[in-house]
Amino acid sequence: VEDRVPVGLVGLGRMGDFHATNLAGRIRLAHLVRIVDADEGIVRDVSGRLGGIEWSTDYADLLNDPGIEAVVIASPTPLHADMIEAAAGAGKHVFCEKPISLEMESTFGAIEAARKAGIKLQVGFHRRFDPDYRRAWQRVEAGEIGEVYLFRTSLRDMQAPGFDYIKGSGGFFADVTLHDFDAARWLVGEIEEVTAFGAALSDPGGFEEVDDIDNAVVALRFASGALGVIDNSRVAGYGYECSSEIMGSKATLRVDNHRRASVETLTPDSSHRDYVSDFVERFADAYVAGLESFLRTVREDRDPEVSGADAAAAFVLAKAAEHSYREGRTVRLTSETKNGEVFYREAD
């Protein structure tokens, strides 16, 4: 069926496996041509499960295949920037999991390489493609809530990952708060001030050793004057949470869908609603919609809905939060528009 986009995918960890399954069977515009992972056992297994799709252990096989138009990068974060640059060199469009890099320089390097090569570069901020968040965003855009006065958002995990992961995560703000910075910019607009508060509460000694935290509150001031507040936790004992509130002069929107709202169990003590199991289940449709959006971007030759510059903006804001937290002060930011994209930096 001729209008499909031939896609190659690299990286078969949890997200890569999920993307591969979606590309193989749930996304009409995708033709998954080949999957790559450094671990031959894993890539063989996934290929078998997906009906015998072609596979290899070398990323170059994707780039050298003239039949492949776009690559999906789901490899470990330290490889992202180089893989984007290589794909740009080979003229392949790129969908890359967030973040592009834990370093500012390579983040901007990859964005610039993509721009010069004229390829599409989309970054995986899934919340932008969630049907519920999109509905809220459309209402804000349509002016239904009036002027925005306050943005409040919570992103929490149930249990901290191991300290090995945390050490390589780029720090709490880059690993967790990053998503909320992107949501804040998307739903409300550009940010001028960030003040962050953090604490290591579940295992103070362990977190001190890796110089990181497990809970944070971040206050925002938007360019519009609106206030914002983010709360994040790695150790919200009850489970995963992603919910937001946008308070406006005329109405207020809330997005919250942690609970399986449609099945209620009534027992002698109380009524219960189960949770969705995790963010992959919670955002299953969003992951599909994000890839669909990327493939339409390729096929229709238009701008990605979430660009490399958006990824960079969230990253600069996360770094500002970290500076704020470590130095105990409010960090001010400026932004400028280049090539139609917004680029942030800290205003000394």
Add this chain to the structure above:
Amino acid sequence: VEDRVPVGLVGLGRMGDFHATNLAGRIRLAHLVRIVDADEGIVRDVSGRLGGIEWSTDYADLLNDPGIEAVVIASPTPLHADMIEAAAGAGKHVFCEKPISLEMESTFGAIEAARKAGIKLQVGFHRRFDPDYRRAWQRVEAGEIGEVYLFRTSLRDMQAPGFDYIKGSGGFFADVTLHDFDAARWLVGEIEEVTAFGAALSDPGGFEEVDDIDNAVVALRFASGALGVIDNSRVAGYGYECSSEIMGSKATLRVDNHRRASVETLTPDSSHRDYVSDFVERFADAYVAGLESFLRTVREDRDPEVSGADAAAAFVLAKAAEHSYREGRTVRLTSETKNGEVFYREAD
């Protein structure tokens, strides 16, 4: 990708179009080979939208194609039974939209033809594949609610279809209540008594002319002794509704997901939650899951989760409801098991 099931589809009305889109892009186990509709304009359009899939206007083209293993029948109801028999004759497995027929005889004829030909015959009761209903069903099966005492279910539409549709619909109970009879049997068990009450309230004259009703209440007594009650409406002014309650000795389950529970809009008067737009949106995942189940049934050579006999059972119960309503009496039913399937008939 070799384990896919080559499928042909006939009938491109609303449901057929929806099934075709799912088979073309959202169901990994499906290889949609060809689509058929009597209207050339429609079938051309859909083919174009699905990337140029093969099409024709003649059902026989599906049956004569040796590469096709299974057919999905979404044509108008009066054609179902003959199309099932023809598919059985050609050795193709069948997924057929409900009901098989508006006549008892052709219903049983089609079931028997499928049995003799040894093909799989699955009928489209989507609620059985809805994730929320399945979760409830699993809990009932696991004994979590104890003994079932009461089953209560509501199926309602916002506006009656035109009288042209109603005249050919087989009557209120066969067109609407049928789904609830299937749900009742699935979630609680076999039914021994049906007492139906009906009324034409929105347009008494119009409904009298077509000898039909627009609202009904049906009381059930299950073989287990449990009581049940169904309420149905074609004119529930607020919108579509499909919700159920299973009350047990230890706990009670409710399934209800009409509202978009995860987005709340707060305005000066009240808080609002929008509805899902209709049953296609409400049960989008269920339709996919139903086809996936059918294709696994074909590939793994096991029994369908919803058989032709299940469709016949719901139909006999719907007819019993109609007799009860017209004659103002309780109708008793008996059932017997043949070839591992349950067959109902009215007692004396």
Add this chain to the structure above:
Amino acid sequence: VEDRVPVGLVGLGRMGDFHATNLAGRIRLAHLVRIVDADEGIVRDVSGRLGGIEWSTDYADLLNDPGIEAVVIASPTPLHADMIEAAAGAGKHVFCEKPISLEMESTFGAIEAARKAGIKLQVGFHRRFDPDYRRAWQRVEAGEIGEVYLFRTSLRDMQAPGFDYIKGSGGFFADVTLHDFDAARWLVGEIEEVTAFGAALSDPGGFEEVDDIDNAVVALRFASGALGVIDNSRVAGYGYECSSEIMGSKATLRVDNHRRASVETLTPDSSHRDYVSDFVERFADAYVAGLESFLRTVREDRDPEVSGADAAAAFVLAKAAEHSYREGRTVRLTSETKNGEVFYREAD
């Protein structure tokens, strides 16, 4: 404070104790002058708890006290009718717990005695005074939901009372369904047909011995043509339930407040909302409002919001349900208006 109504109360069981506490401290228009119970220990205790209010063990002390204007009767049901007649003889207004009697004759006798004596007689159907039900009722009255097509209501208890209670209860329909018949008449209008289905499921042997049931479904047809359905249980394992739905041509109303909606506990498995503990907590405001309404009726000399005739109507309907259940047929009813009140009887 001179406009208060001097009140005497008889019967200090659970409801009487609750009414006495409300009359003593929560209802401004009440001046609770004296409490009476046959058991001296109980009446002494309650008097002490209420700050030393006057008490005795003889109902005649209330009637002979010229300072008492109204009596609240919360004694056991078999005493109600005689106590009403005696109060009528003494010229005291009466608020009586439901039902007036388990016999038709004495029910009508008490009503007639009250009418002749010109006293106010109000019966304790608390749902009519519940703020949530009243809000729903006001919307129905205001035409906000259009024409009513369907009324659906559930009244359930968690555990059956002992068989001693059940033997003297007047039977399932008079003891439980009675409340729903009153709600149906209040919210929708007069009823023309009753068809009842019952079952003894939790302890079939025990219930058979007392010739009673523990679960029921009752189908209604209103004079307006609307359909209705009541479900009742004594053994809804999860707990107490009182919820209703009124489906109209323009909108639908639901009343349901079993759960403490404003406190949510999120634990690793699911989110929980506790229940209100029982109907006394659920309807605490309604009991106060019912007595307030009665005292205003006395002080302002107007008709009670729930009259003796309303109590009799619910009782006739409950008996019709029992006849329907026992005889396996639909029971038709007629009603006529006498002295501005509606009186029901079974047709033919």
Add this chain to the structure above:
Amino acid sequence: VEDRVPVGLVGLGRMGDFHATNLAGRIRLAHLVRIVDADEGIVRDVSGRLGGIEWSTDYADLLNDPGIEAVVIASPTPLHADMIEAAAGAGKHVFCEKPISLEMESTFGAIEAARKAGIKLQVGFHRRFDPDYRRAWQRVEAGEIGEVYLFRTSLRDMQAPGFDYIKGSGGFFADVTLHDFDAARWLVGEIEEVTAFGAALSDPGGFEEVDDIDNAVVALRFASGALGVIDNSRVAGYGYECSSEIMGSKATLRVDNHRRASVETLTPDSSHRDYVSDFVERFADAYVAGLESFLRTVREDRDPEVSGADAAAAFVLAKAAEHSYREGRTVRLTSETKNGEVFYREAD
């Protein structure tokens, strides 16, 4: 009835009127002896509505009445401190609406006067007596949520009061956030750091003229290490809001009861739940419970549940928030215990 507490009330504005009605009819332990307001027309009216209760226009009449044991002060804030001191001089127990004063010195002066006179002094933080908040508090106290990691709370009004009110309000933080500081201390514990962010968004010019704001976010660090965040608004267009979340290591509690959860209206577009009309309706039971608690404190000679020192603590924290906001810095606080009470001050 002899154990009642004879009470006098001064100030018949909105809250005073509400308290008077409760004391006259809904609180068994209260004997409302006399009401006072400077405006003779108002005090006459209220007296008439309450059945002719004694009244005057002079606060001294309450203090000179030897039959009065306790006074409820609901006069304008600037009068509170002096009235408390006068009541202390007359040996009357005091229930005073918050705040005690807009000045630190007179706040502490009134507290000290009460302490020296040995009278009970309770302050009207109603949230502490709300059944839902109490249930949450009990669970925190019982250790059900484990260690508290995060406290999040929202207090919002729909429309700003006039600028005349705002000018005399003591500023946003003292007028609005004060309640949240009390809730934070009560539910989580003592606070060590306050960082406040404010904005005037609905009418920047108007608010600038009175040197005040209409929206704020306040970040907290508790002595336990937990983080906290308060958001407040005077112009939340959708209406009044008071909701809180306490996130712990084992579970999380949410309190939120803005919506009438038990009545749902389903219309063609969406399902609606109306709001409670305002904080008086929302906290009606809490106001009663607060006065009941105070009267039991008097009768049983125990410590008030919310003391003058609690009021002072919230006030110091509100002032710290204002300093933080105006100076763009985090304000640190220390607290010490004197006479069993906690007293806060800013740390250098």
